[in-house]
Amino acid sequence: MSNNKILENAFTTILEIDASQINEELKYQSIPEWDSINHMFLIGEIEDVFNVEIDSDDILEVKSYNDAKNVLGRYGVDFE
Numbered sequence: 181m182s183n184n185k186i187l188e189n190a191f192t193t194i195l196e197i198d199a200s201q202i203n204e205e206l207k208y209q210s211i212p213e214w215d216s217i218n219h220m221f222l223i224g225e226i227e228d229v230f231n232v233e234i235d236s237d238d239i240l241e242v243k244s245y246n247d248a249k250n251v252l253g254r255y256g257v258d259f260e
Contacts, residue, residue, distance in 0.1 A: 183259050186229050187248060194222045207244040230257050 191206075192199050195213040208214055214222075223239050226232075226248060232255040234242075242248045249259050 183230075183252075183257055187226070187245070187252070187259075190222065190225045190229055191245060191248075194218055194225050202245055204244075204246065208242070226252070230255070232257070 188199055188202055191197065191202055195211070195218055197211070197213055201211070206214075208219060209216075219242075223234060223242065226242075227234055230252060232252070234251065234255070238251045238254065241251055253259065
């Protein structure tokens with residue numbers, strides 16, 4: 181499974197949204213499902229599925245799906 185699909189699955193699983201909702205408009209608190217509590221669950225899921233430990237400064241940078249990809253890139257996760 182591609183890293184794009186793994187990340188998409190993390191978002192759809194934790195936020196309980198359809199994959200069609202994942203786009204450039206999806207940002208932290210832009211939908212009711214992505215609140216502060218689910219944000220932390222999402223970070224935990226991302227850490228689990230990619231086997232990384234995200235630094236607290238980087239956690240604060242994850243404000244969108246694309247931000248998550250950029251932050252994960254710092255941890256050696258490749259999105260082609």
